[in-house]
Amino acid sequence: MVVMSGSVLVNIVTDGDYKLAQEMFIKKASRAVKQGGYVYLDFTCMIAESHSNIGEESIIFEGVDDMDTYGKFIFVGGTYDSQTRINDNSRRFEITPKDGEMFTITKKVVKHFPTHEQVVLWLEKYGFEVWWQSPIESETFHAIIWAKKK
Numbered sequence: 001m002v003v004m005s006g007s008v009l010v011n012i013v014t015d016g017d018y019k020l021a022q023e024m025f026i027k028k029a030s031r032a033v034k035q036g037g038y039v040y041l042d043f044t045c046m047i048a049e050s051h052s053n054i055g056e057e058s059i060i061f062e063g064v065d066d067m068d069t070y071g072k073f074i075f076v077g078g079t080y081d082s083q084t085r086i087n088d089n090s091r092r093f094e095i096t097p098k099d100g101e102m103f104t105i106t107k108k109v110v111k112h113f114p115t116h117e118q119v120v121l122w123l124e125k126y127g128f129e130v131w132w133q134s135p136i137e138s139e140t141f142h143a144i145i146w147a148k149k150k
Helices: 018-032 116-125
Strands: 002-004 038-044 057-064 070-081 086-096 103-112 128-133 142-149
Touching: 002 018, 018 038, 018 103, 018 116, 038 116, 116 128, 116 142
Parallel strands: 002 038
Antiparallel strands: 038 142, 057 070, 070 086, 086 103, 128 142
16 A cells, blocks of 8 residues: 555655656556555645735744744745646745744745546556545545555
């Protein structure tokens, strides 16, 4: 069995085509699973307009670690193309070490939000059949799929 969770499909780091990288994850899962084995996918398939508020910032996480380093992870809104399902935005990390000055790291992030249908097609292409899936509705932004390798 291969488990792909934590919305791994939208958290891939790649300099290449994001959609191809997502498909590659499914292909590699197929290579790792024997006939009759399973893949478990837990992924974001949302329409990302809600995450692309231009100019708006939202704090995703902030806190202090066990070394008394303070950190804040801030989402900085960007753009979303509903045709390509590409979200282009920035993340900012503000770090203050216990005995040091705050420093900031800003990172540009580009993500492709696959549709549920795309993921099912990729699974089928690489020899899987959907065995079970969470209910999919128009407001669904997160999906879970159990697929079995034929």
